[in-house]
Structures are given as C-alpha cells and as structure tokens.
Amino acid sequence: MADERASETRRKVARGNLFAAVPDHLLDEVFSSLLEMQTEKGGKVLIERIVSRQHSSPEGFWYDQKQTEWVMVVRGSAILEIQHDAGVLGKNPEEEVEEGQEKEIEKIDLGPGDYVHIPPHLPHRVSATDALSDTIWLAIHVFPSDLPSAP
Numbered sequence: 001m002a003d004e005r006a007s008e009t010r011r012k013v014a015r016g017n018l019f020a021a022v023p024d025h026l027l028d029e030v031f032s033s034l035l036e037m038q039t040e041k042g043g044k045v046l047i048e049r050i051v052s053r054q055h056s057s058p059e060g061f062w063y064d065q066k067q068t069e070w071v072m073v074v075r076g077s078a079i080l081e082i083q084h085d086a087g088v089l090g091k092n093p094e095e096e097v098e099e100g101q102e103k104e105i106e107k108i109d110l111g112p113g114d115y116v117h118i119p120p121h122l123p124h125r126v127s128a129t130d131a132l133s134d135t136i137w138l139a140i141h142v143f144p145s146d147l148p149s150a151p
Contacts, residue, residue, distance in 0.1 A: 018049050018074055018136060026053045042145035050137040052078065057125035064123050067143040072115035076135030080116060082106040083123035120144070 016034060023030060035047040050071075057063070062083055071080075084104045107127070108116060118124055129135040 018138065022051055022134060022136070026051065026055075029053075029055045039145075044141075044143040046139075046141040046143070048139050048141070050139055052076070052126070052129040052135040052137070054129060054131055055126070055135075056128050062123035062125050064121055065118075065141075066120055067141045068120055069118040070115060070140040070142075071118065072138045073110040073112055074136045074138050075112055076130035076133050077112075078110045078126055078130070078135050078137075079128045080108045080110060081125050081127050082108065082118070083125075 014035065030051040032049045032051075033046060034049055035045070037045050039045060082105070084106060110116070
C-alpha cells in the first residue's frame with residue numbers, strides 16, 4: 001500500500017531546470033510552459049519560463065490581459081512599463097479617477113530576484129531587456145474561471 005502511494009506520487013512529480021535548453025539563437029522571445037493546470041473553480045494556472053535576448057514589446061504595444069500575472073526576473077534585467085490613469089500614481093486605490101484623463105507611465109527596473117504582480121487589464125509592456133546577457137523570467141498566470149457570470 002505504501003509502495004503504491006509512493007509510486008503514485010512519483011508519477012505526478014515534474015522536474016526541470018530554468019537555465020537548461022536556452023537556445024543559442026533567438027529571433028523572438030521564447031515562452032516555455034513549465035506547468036499548466038485547471039483550478040477547482042474552473043480557472044487555469046500557467047507557469048512559464050520566458051527567455052529574452054535584447055527583446056522589447058513593439059513600440060506603442062501594451063499587453064491588456066484578462067489574467068493576473070506574477071513575473072520575476074531570475075537572470076538578467078528588464079525595464080517594465082505600467083500604464084496608469086493620470087493621478088493614480090501615489091493615490092489611494094479607492095479614490096475615483098476621472099474618465100478620459102491622460103495616462104501616466106511607471107517604469108520599473110527589474111534585476112535578479114525582482115518580481116511584479118500585474119492585476120488583470122493593467123496595461124503593461126517590456127521596454128527593454130538586458131543588452132549583455134539573456135533575461136530569464138519566471139511567470140505565473142492565473143486565468144479566471146470561464147463560468148458565466150450571474151445576471
């Protein structure tokens with residue numbers, strides 16, 4: 001019985017190394033799924049490694065994702081830009097922001113061990129990654145449930 005449980009546990013264990021199998025030549029960023037699983041409430045969690053080599057988001061492009069994202073730079077460096085409504089930076093998040101206001105850009109310098117939690121639908125982009133070495137990121141995406149919302 002104990003051997004059956006140990007065997008069952010071994011089947012569920014996944015192993016790897018974030019620094020293994022980094023391609024020599026990269027034209028684009030490389031996204032590698034490390035773990036993808038459904039949550040009990042019908043959502044999804046995706047953990048991925050991202051390898052950037054002097055990459056940045058296209059000029060004028062902003063990610064606007066439905067999922068929550070937690071991202072950490074493991075190796076290298078990056079500059080992340082977050083787009084806020086004007087007057088939001090330094091304000092209490094409970095305060096109202098007038099519609100149609102200008103946008104403010106927050107620049108966040110990230111080095112090894114630095115992480116950022118990006119809530120859903122917060123526009124963000126990568127303005128630069130390390131010019132001298134690969135930037136390796138660990139990203140955790142938490143997707144909402146696809147269940148229909150109550151009327």
